Amino acid sequence: MTQLIFFNVLNGLIVGAFYALMALGLSLILNLSGVINFAHGGFLALGAYLAYTLMPYTGFWGALIVAPILTAFVGLAVERVMIRPLYGRDPLYGLLLTFGLAYIFEDVTRLIWGAQSVPFQVPGWLTTPLSNQFFFLTGYRVFMILIVAVAVGGLFFVLTYSRLGMRIRAGTRDLDTVSTLGVNVRVLRSLNFGIGIYIAGLAGVLAAGLLGLSPTIGSMLIMPSFVAIIVGGLGSLLGTLLGGLLIGLASGLTAVFFPSATEAVIYVMMGLVLLVRPRGLLGEEGRVH
């Protein structure tokens, strides 16, 4: 029993790290642009399918590099054409737009690549367990954790030390002042959106290696990301990371005692956080309007 709990805790943290990766992109966009991007899952699926299409030509590694970049370009186009006109309006506009976009993305994916799952294959040596006892620690999952660590580390580095990062952080707090100081806010928002969608694309390619790749992959994975942000706290990327890990952990522990509630438990957790600490665990006061 102890071993079962230990295994599920460890496994929960791995799954949680992946939730956190998805949630990071979402959180970035929400923080700076105030857009609740419901289409994030659609971008995730797009990244995965682009990788699937590219793989015969570029191999898995090439696809892992190229597909998220292509996804980010699509994201930039969507931001420019559809989302930019909604900045400064009630967040409901953005929410409704991206909600509709999520459906469009899913249906377009279905139209192009078919309703059926497609076989997405990662290099064989990655998908074998590293040890007989810890059979759930496959090379691929460890590699995924490394990517999450690099992405989170890179993001923190950029946000903390680069000029762009400082502007994004400043913009998150007070976009008007940043704009008055001569920063091109449009470009800033576009770049920020692009980075967020890049992370979604990356998460999509990684997810496709782990799970089946079907048009619903985005809508199935998007909800835990929202929960991770709410639990971790709006406005805090560290909070998002923590939120992802916590819901993974809760889901893993529930699997030991009450397996049919692994999905429900993350929403219970979200409800509790909203009741006790509405701004989330590490969220800033006043971010929720």
Add this chain to the structure above:
Amino acid sequence: MSVTSSRGGVGRRGLLKAGFVVGAAQLASPFVLRARAADSIKIGLDNPLTGTYAAPGKNELVGCQLAIEQINAKGGILGRNVELIVEDSTSGDAGTAVQKARKLIDGDKVDFLLGNVNSALALAMAQVSNEKKILHVVPGGHTDAVTGASCHWNVFRVCNTTQMEAAAVASTLVKAYGKKWYYITPDYAYGHTLESGLVKAGAALGGARAGGDLTPLGTVDFSSYLINAQSANPDVILFLTQGDDMVNALKQAVQFGLDKKLHLAGAQQELEALEGLPPEARIGTWVMEWYWKRPGVPHVDEFVDIIKKRTGRVPTARTWFGFVSVWTCALAAAKAKSLDAVAMAKALQGLELPPEIGLMPNAPFYRAGQNQLIGDLYVGNAQASGDAPDDLFKVTDIVKGVDIASSVEESGCKMTWPA
């Protein structure tokens, strides 16, 4: 019409205008269709086109469309042209499925109702069709109740019951792989009855339930369930999940190397799921309800060729379900010489499908008093690759449904006909 605002981007007004035009176009089109097809016979298909069951739903649609064309080419139903009206029921929302069923019956005035892939949705739709006294064929929702405890005189089912699938595979599993089984079961009607069917069939052969987890429909991460399964140390892990869930579960199990430690199997497997898996994960012992590669069975090759020409792929059991469902409507009307639902339902009692529709070694028939189609079941193993690109299943045993189906009394079906 331009949707560009003076600022160069898309303005709200532009978007609204575009949305209005799209909305108006959708409203307008049914009238055009209705005017053209005033005297045609209508079959309403209320089945998933989106969500986790979109792939099986679309394949059933392909089968339905082929049958419609064949029927119309042979003069239609009672000399009238047949038209298929399709609605997306979603994969799991019973409210939507029921609303669409009512729309088809009350709004489109369909003569027949078809659906659903999801057992729970099929049961919900059956209540509506029974209330409205419309002949209803369930192509591919497997839970026993549809032709068991919740059976209705007007509801017929093409796919097998979960009890039949369980009974077909149980003896092979016990003989070849061992008696301790762990269940990964989707948490809704279909999963529950399939598991209880397997527990019963296994127990009759000396098997035991080593444990099991109920998984929510649409689960993506199965790792924690697989950890639970491995720690229970079973001989066989049975995957009772369907659609995308089956792909997710099997792919992860193989990545964890569980296929090398114990046997992975299940009751119902579908070509759609096998095609979505990487070759190394196409493993295990399963039941297929229909399989395209059946040398020597009359008309199967023709059927395969036609579907291949249309879709580029071979037909699956789902294609066959849809095909048989529409043909069932035509056969019922032809035998009853009427569109009266009661007369047609009576005509279907015990009706045997002709070979060009049955497409099985032993002719499938609708069992009287239960409205369940009883055909053959194909037990075998998934394979990474076969003689042809889509040949992903090796049939080892053909089980006659009539030998394993529980009796009408055991099924719990007590049918009451309208006075």
